[in-house]
Amino acid sequence: MAKPRFPAPDHDHQACLSASLERAESAYVEAGGRLTELRASVLRELAASHQALGAYDVIQRLSAAGRRVAPISVYRALDSLLEVGLVHRIESRNAFIACHEAHDESRPILFLVCDACGTVAESGEEGLNEALGNAARNAKFTLDDTVLEMTGLCEHCAGREGTRGH
Amino acid sequence: MAKPRFPAPDHDHQACLSASLERAESAYVEAGGRLTELRASVLRELAASHQALGAYDVIQRLSAAGRRVAPISVYRALDSLLEVGLVHRIESRNAFIACHEAHDESRPILFLVCDACGTVAESGEEGLNEALGNAARNAKFTLDDTVLEMTGLCEHCAGREGTRGH
DNA sequence: GCTAGAAATGTGATATTATAACCTTTCATA
DNA sequence: TATGAAAGGTTATAATATCACATTTCTAGC
Incomplete structure (x- = not known):
């Protein structure tokens, strides 16, 4: 991924x-x-x-x-x-x-949610894990679970805003 | 921050x-x-x-x-x-x-939520923004909004699990 | 001050999301 | 083929959020 x-x-x-x-x-x-x-x-x-x-x-x-x-x-x-x-x-x-898709259990998943068609993509973006780990460490936070979600427009809807559902 | x-x-x-x-x-x-x-x-x-x-x-x-x-x-x-x-x-x-606290409007905020006492801390962790930008770019995603939340135990509750509320 | 329009709130009803409590069925296994 | 644990059914209700429309409050311009 x-x-x-x-x-x-x-x-x-x-x-x-x-x-x-x-x-x-x-x-x-x-x-x-x-x-x-x-x-x-x-x-x-x-x-x-x-x-x-x-x-x-x-x-x-x-x-x-x-x-x-x-x-x-x-x-x-x-x-x-x-x-x-x-x-x-x-x-x-x-x-x-x-x-x-299968996920590396040790990494949180970033979801990209399209506001137009509702489609969701999953990402295991590399740098993310490290940045989150740093934030937790800096705050002395014992991490359990992570929620990472982005909303916006997917590549298929970006060109034709207003459309609903592929 | x-x-x-x-x-x-x-x-x-x-x-x-x-x-x-x-x-x-x-x-x-x-x-x-x-x-x-x-x-x-x-x-x-x-x-x-x-x-x-x-x-x-x-x-x-x-x-x-x-x-x-x-x-x-x-x-x-x-x-x-x-x-x-x-x-x-x-x-x-x-x-x-x-x-x-005041926030840099251009950056998403990461929330750290303590499961024991419910306290929430806000973080503007540096690397995070870049990693998220990369993920969006890779997916050709037009970013609108971002939700970043971590759950776990804050430093004050980590030592004495089970406690509720400071 | 007075008033028209916009912004904010009130009122009552209802939609949407999620769980509780308790009982019955299904299934793997001894 | 009995048994206990896991899964599911049934009914009711809790928790979260919004709609539609009436009323009040505020601001700007006269």
Whole structure:
């Protein structure tokens, strides 16, 4: 993950989706839980796009797909997927995205969120980790978790502002 | 703001509070709005500590101080204070803090949030800006806003975990 | 002073996000 | 094939945030 990249609007998304779901099974084996039908369904809805979805968006989509699920169930599934690292939470949106790549666990992830199309890219930018470490050290802060999010326009939307959704 | 610092539990908080409120009047003159009684009240509650408070915490405190205010009014006051830069929003907590120092507008602020006592420190760490700029450039991302938050334990709580509130 | 328009706030209702409490089902394993 | 732990269902509710519209307050210009 040297460079963060926004997927082109016309990329082969089926491949992304498959990759995400394939990783899921093994991630659960490694982490010690089970990729249940519910969790897989929730992940599928998230992985179906590169956009951040709210928990209630997921509920609506599952419902549209013929499956009624209570909020608490979706939140539980999301919690589990977050723990296993298959999903990320975008704090500034109260929303979730499927993780589309493996991460170096020791590094925080920077999310780039497009305000126009809602697409989220992940970055493992090098210098970032060091700068954050310095800040923590200077403040004598015992670091637990890090939230790094940027909002703006992705390369595909920058030229044609006002557009919604690729 | 070279080094972020967590205020000592026994620091002269009256001074912090006064400083914050003094800045407020001039900040509004500069920005072109008015520091109304409501906005000052909200700011006062936030500036009364270095902890992040939820909007409803503010409502409760104002109520305890004898002033009943509707949620929408507090949110409007908070929006105004945020615009003027007197208050910051901590996304990972859905909470707000009074800004206790002037910032270089061109740089994002890193917040260090103590999980034990809730105190928030602000940092303008140097390298950070560059790393974020690189990430944006690499992704061809047109940057608008940045959310940088770290959670963990402040120096005062690290030694005595489990403690709540200085 | 008086008044028109803009800015701020009040009022009441409601939308959105998230969790609590308790019960039932599913599944791996002994 | 019983058993206990993990997962999920059901119902209710908490916590966070906003909408729509009426009223008040402030400022500027007369």
